[in-house]
Amino acid sequence: MNKLTQETDRFRHLLDEVGSEVETLKQEIKELKRDNAKLKAKLEEEHEKQTDIFSAITESERLALRQHIQDLISKIDHHLGSHS
Numbered sequence: 001m002n003k004l005t006q007e008t009d010r011f012r013h014l015l016d017e018v019g020s021e022v023e024t025l026k027q028e029i030k031e032l033k034r035d036n037a038k039l040k041a042k043l044e045e046e047h048e049k050q051t052d053i054f055s056a057i058t059e060s061e062r063l064a065l066r067q068h069i070q071d072l073i074s075k076i077d078h079h080l081g082s083h084s
Helices: 001-049 059-082
Strands: none
Touching: none
8 A cells, every 4th residue: 555655655755746747738728819919919019000103102203213114124024015
């Protein structure tokens, strides 16, 4: 019976260690979730501050940029067409 008592005590001790570790991990998960929520809020805040490239320029600048891009595409098409 002495061996059984020793094994039972060892089992309980190990079970207590596992329980303590589980509680520690649960607390860590709570903290990580809290940190994650804070980071998501910061990310959303930064995302809302950002503007895309087209909203930062005026309509006339946008049209000029579009025309310039179309001219470049036309030149590329002409260049590719003359080498075919």
